[in-house]
Amino acid sequence: MHTVMQQVINGLSLGSIYALLALGYTMVYGIIKLINFAHGDIYMLGAFWGYYVINTYHVDFIVALLSAMIVTAMAGMIIEYLAYRPLRNSPRITALITAIGVSYFLENGMSYLFGANTRNFPQVVKQHNFTALGISISNIQVLILVTALILMILLQLIIQKTKMGTAMRAVAVDQEAAALVGINPDHVISFTFGLGSALAGAAGVLIGLYYNSIDPLMGMTPGIKAFVAAVVGGIGSVPGAAIGGFLIGLLETGVQAIGLSAYKDAAVYIVLILILIVLPAGLLGKNVKEKV
Amino acid sequence: MLDVQGLKVNYGAIHAVRGVDFNVEDDEIVTLIGANGAGKSTIVHTLSGMLKAAEGTIKYGDQDLTKMSAAKIVGAGIAQVPEGRRIFSGLSTMENLKMGAYLVPRNEQNDVLANVFDQFPVLKERKNQDAATLSGGEQQMLAMGRALMAQPKLLMLDEPSMGLAPIYISKIFDIIKTINKQGVTVLLIEQNALQALQIANRGYVIANGTVKLTGTGSELLANSEVQKAYLGG
Numbered sequence A: 001m002h003t004v005m006q007q008v009i010n011g012l013s014l015g016s017i018y019a020l021l022a023l024g025y026t027m028v029y030g031i032i033k034l035i036n037f038a039h040g041d042i043y044m045l046g047a048f049w050g051y052y053v054i055n056t057y058h059v060d061f062i063v064a065l066l067s068a069m070i071v072t073a074m075a076g077m078i079i080e081y082l083a084y085r086p087l088r089n090s091p092r093i094t095a096l097i098t099a100i101g102v103s104y105f106l107e108n109g110m111s112y113l114f115g116a117n118t119r120n121f122p123q124v125v126k127q128h129n130f131t132a133l134g135i136s137i138s139n140i141q142v143l144i145l146v147t148a149l150i151l152m153i154l155l156q157l158i159i160q161k162t163k164m165g166t167a168m169r170a171v172a173v174d175q176e177a178a179a180l181v182g183i184n185p186d187h188v189i190s191f192t193f194g195l196g197s198a199l200a201g202a203a204g205v206l207i208g209l210y211y212n213s214i215d216p217l218m219g220m221t222p223g224i225k226a227f228v229a230a231v232v233g234g235i236g237s238v239p240g241a242a243i244g245g246f247l248i249g250l251l252e253t254g255v256q257a258i259g260l261s262a263y264k265d266a267a268v269y270i271v272l273i274l275i276l277i278v279l280p281a282g283l284l285g286k287n288v289k290e291k292v
Numbered sequence B: 001m002l003d004v005q006g007l008k009v010n011y012g013a014i015h016a017v018r019g020v021d022f023n024v025e026d027d028e029i030v031t032l033i034g035a036n037g038a039g040k041s042t043i044v045h046t047l048s049g050m051l052k053a054a055e056g057t058i059k060y061g062d063q064d065l066t067k068m069s070a071a072k073i074v075g076a077g078i079a080q081v082p083e084g085r086r087i088f089s090g091l092s093t094m095e096n097l098k099m100g101a102y103l104v105p106r107n108e109q110n111d112v113l114a115n116v117f118d119q120f121p122v123l124k125e126r127k128n129q130d131a132a133t134l135s136g137g138e139q140q141m142l143a144m145g146r147a148l149m150a151q152p153k154l155l156m157l158d159e160p161s162m163g164l165a166p167i168y169i170s171k172i173f174d175i176i177k178t179i180n181k182q183g184v185t186v187l188l189i190e191q192n193a194l195q196a197l198q199i200a201n202r203g204y205v206i207a208n209g210t211v212k213l214t215g216t217g218s219e220l221l222a223n224s225e226v227q228k229a230y231l232g233g
């Protein structure tokens, strides 16, 4: 029982990272039907920014987190503007291949500029472990969970309650009808990239704290897993992405706990396949019905 | 108010609108009637800035709409109720209406909203409901209410009666008349030629991307060609 609870805590910590990343995938897909394969690399940029500001300016966790979110939001908006916007009316596969290209560009660009080596993420928050009822939980795990939950609640408020959030949903449903009420879809799409990228940047700083090590390719595997999380949750569904993220995190730590570490990635993909067989639209995805 | 001259619009190699002239004066109801595929929706989409004109001018007061973005055109006072209603499903009725007022300052929105609820009491009853759960007729009213939220001077409606039950159709035409009496100029696109011509000051018959005939509503209703082609007899 203790080990189960312990794994649940570990799984939720990791899962909140996947959830933050999955949200960006799902929002971008929801609005322009693009699977942004460079999203995991935005998370890497966030981690590197955190590394840089903490080492250079000795800022605290909050400043590192917020500034990483701003920097990655801008990076996401610039990438959208330069790489994806010119392809808005091209076939979807063109944009998809471009996204893969952007991903390689960011990974190799960072390796080239700053070196491909793995580095230690500065520990701005000193780790303490609390043990209660035989379960050990670190302050960093609590910080990750709390930060992720706050960001998800804020995101939900933005999407549901603000004018821009409502416009995001409107553009996702019908871009042309949105333009006819005076919404500029380009602005809304840019905002969506900014929002999703900011969450990825936050996830990058959090994972730096959690795992201590970062490198230019660190976004690849979590990027794919977060994509799986978004699909499992129902791509395009914001609550679905959050649930999918936690699910994948729990699954991965669970598989590791029963001694099958080597198969943790395979387990994630098996779950993806099973869920898609049973629920092709994902857990909370809409089965698209056209109203004629 | 609106003066369209020599308008041509293409979809790649398809010439959908091939030199159309028409005008709409303040406070009029003008209708464009014509068969499916005649080019009516292409014309309104060009007026709304969604499509680029290949040739011609669209004067609205002293502005040329062919050079303006869709958002600027809405801001200048032209709103469209698109064909097929195109309401935002997943958003509530209220959120749909608020999106209609996207460019309207917040402090003016309440008055406009009260006016729309007067016009369409059913929208008030359904304000917290997902717009996708509304009936077809209610969705059409929502689409009209959403366009009115922009406080347009010119309201363009693209086949508002399409696919609706007969009781809703007459209701929609009544509402169009009321809106017009309140000072909104109307450009009405219809395949339902009889009812459109009955409420219109003037009409244009569009066929194959050109204006085939024009006249007052009653002239066109009495015209034998129109009767044969569009009024079933």
Ligand SMILES: Nc1ncnc2c1ncn2[C@@H]1O[C@H](COP(=O)(O)OP(=O)(O)O)[C@@H](O)[C@H]1O
Pocket (backbone or CB within 6 Å): B011, B014, B016, B034, B035, B036, B037, B038, B039, B040, B041, B042, B043
């Ligand atoms: N997106 C499009 N791409 C290519 N052709 C189109 C498109 N939309 C409409 N058309 C063509 O343009 C012509 C006019 O269409 P439309 O303006 O929709 O007619 P209407 O509204 O009068 O039924 C038709 O021949 C139609 O097939």
Ligand SMILES: [Mg+2]
Pocket (backbone or CB within 6 Å): B037, B040, B041, B042, B083, B158, B159
């Ligand atoms: Mg049409």
